Amino acid sequence: EDKVVQSPLSLVVHEGDTVTLNCSYEVTNFRSLLWYKQEKKAPTFLFMLTSSGIEKKSGRLSSILDKKELFSILNITATQTGDSAVYLCATIIQGAQKLVFGQGTRLTINP
């Protein structure tokens, strides 16, 4: 059974801290991994990762994929209260075009 597991499930930090969110996966025919941010509405896209070892960056956010160890991390540096959200990880299955989501990590940034 295809599975995506995120950790931690919940994280509370102070503004300015750096956080690392984890996503591990066990899927057949892996194609790509996606990261989303979800506030009180629909998920919004952050990154798509297909190749191992290539870091993607967007401002204070960055992500990297390790296809050998089957995991990805999402880093957020100098966190702000606006980073408070649920962060979702998902894998795209080759051929089937299915997406399998993890449970999400609820990140809370306290001022």
Next chain:
Amino acid sequence: EAQVTQNPRYLITVTGKKLTVTCSQNMNHEYMSWYRQDPGLGLRQIYYSMNVEVTDKGDVPEGYKVSRKEKRNFPLILESPSPNQTSLYFCASRDSYNEQFFGPGTRLTVL
């Protein structure tokens, strides 16, 4: 503006009363999906479609039907809704290589 629209945004209904949630995208995307999101269970794929007249089951298809008669529309049908289908529903679309865009969500309550 590129977007995925869903209607209605909120719906309260009673057990057994057939309902349809509409979904439309204006990006000419091939792939469309329906998800439900429940606390502690994350986003789970109900059905997906790879093109007109091509649909397939996701992880939780029981109690749902879909159709894809036109590329832009992908309605979700609940023939006989039950209380365990109370959830937050998202429609999404994507093309082959880009990120998935989510609709705004439909909060359904079945009494």
